[in-house]
Amino acid sequence: MTTTDHILIVDDDPEICTLVSRFFEKNGFRVSAVTDGKGLWAILHQTTVDLIVLDLMLPDEDGLVLCRTLRASSNVPVIILSARGEDVDRIIGLEMGADDYLPKPFHPRELLARVRSVLRRTRGVPLPDKPGKGEEDVSYHFAGWVLDVPTRQLYSPQGEKIFLSGSEFAMLRIFLNFPNQVLSREQLLDYSYGKEGETYDRTIDMQVSRLRRRLKEDPKTPELIKTVRSLGYVLSARVEKNGGRA
Amino acid sequence: MTEDSEKMIVRIDCELEEIVPAYLENRRKDVVALSEMLEEEAFDAMRVLGHRMKGSGSGYGLDAISDIGNRLEQAAKDQSSADAAVCVAALDAYLGRITILYV
Structure with missing residues (x-):
């Protein structure tokens, strides 16, 4: 800032x-x-x-x-x-x-x-336990989708440009940095809001719901961001990260 | 001295010192305008003023104005001249009692 x-x-x-x-x-x-x-x-x-x-x-x-x-x-x-x-x-x-x-x-x-x-x-403040330098130059590729961090654009497998809100972008980055790992609502809160956020578990649920819609997921049977009952959410995809400085 | 005439000290963030006097002056003008609205039973105009007072009062450090605004908005929605008159009197009394201390 x-x-x-x-x-x-x-x-x-x-x-x-x-x-x-x-x-x-x-x-x-x-x-x-x-x-x-x-x-x-x-x-x-x-x-x-x-x-x-x-x-x-x-x-x-x-x-x-x-x-x-x-x-x-x-x-x-x-x-x-x-x-x-x-x-x-x-x-x-x-x-x-x-x-x-x-x-x-x-x-x-x-x-x-x-x-x-x-x-x-x-603005994508670097996540804990992740390298900060160079993270702003990367693009993530997953299940045919591309998230380009410098332009903050999400592209569908058909090449369609999908607009994300700031919080949706931040949450998707968290999932992409921790693919195939169950993230609890508390972890998502910590990573996306830090210590100052007066945000609730329900807000995380709503944001995940919105993100699924951006990813064109069937809300009843989501394939990418899956709900793990009693635990949280997991991004179920192979993620390749391109670019970035060492 | 009755309780209503006693001064009330309100502590307000010093970063707001430049804008609070004008805000209070506008509320004094509201008392005059509201008295006219009461006579004309202009409830929609009263509702708008009440709504704005509710939204802005606490932001300026004046919780009582938000509270009065909230009650005024409701009185106007209910088209209750008696309740609205109580709110206008409360606003007038409050403005007459407060002394601002910037901290």
């Missing part, structure tokens, strides 16, 4: 925009703030954004639809910040491709911690 990370806050309440902008600027971020979906697209066409903090109740577009549209064309991390704090809203938000969800009212320090955590994990 650098001190010039660019955060885009999308919220129809100007006082939330002011709060987040001021707090994040004081903590070394560059911040843009817009109050609707139109403003979001305008910023994305003008400049590069490292992470989007997205309200759901916007005047011109539903935030969930925006999130899904974003995810179809971009892997910029998204944190939903919304007063719609029911469990179902969180689940739908994550299913739509958001990387995290923070209900309002919120404390700006918690939002800051979550932004840092999401940036860290979506």
Whole structure:
């Protein structure tokens, strides 16, 4: 993470925009703030954004639809910040491709911690017991699929480009680094969220479910990411890793 | 001195010192606007203000404003002028009592 990370806050309440902008600027971020979906697209066409903090109740577009549209064309991390704090809203938000969800009212320090955590994990922070140097140049080949780390692109066996959210990319890398090994939910939590993440086992289940869909798996009989009852998940495939520095 | 007139000290993160005064000033304007909305029974406008107060208050270190906003939003949804009036009075009283200490 650098001190010039660019955060885009999308919220129809100007006082939330002011709060987040001021707090994040004081903590070394560059911040843009817009109050609707139109403003979001305008910023994305003008400049590069490292992470989007997205309200759901916007005047011109539903935030969930925006999130899904974003995810179809971009892997910029998204944190939903919304007063719609029911469990179902969180689940739908994550299913739509958001990387995290923070209900309002919120404390700006918690939002800051979550932004840092999401940036860290979506940038593929090296896993424990794995070499860090050179890991950013690799591509993984498995069951006809290719995950190209430098471009963060996943290609299907038919050559179709599959967009992944930041958290989906990070989780797939974990599985690819530990093929044919059962990973518990706790391990997946540790590897993908570190110690700061306030994430739940259920979130891991949802992310695995989303990842299976990206990999076009039949949810009833997944072939690649299999559930190991009472233990966790395993990527069942031969994985070849190409590239990288020694 | 009654309890309502006693000052209340609220400790707020010093990183918010530059923006909290304007936020509080806007809430004082809300009290005036809400009183007019009450007269006009403009429940939708009250609901929007309540919703925003609920979402932003705690972020500025003012949990009571989030709480009042939450109750105001519900009162507006219920179209209850009596409940909304209680919230407006509570907001007015709170703004009159608090002293901010930046820590």
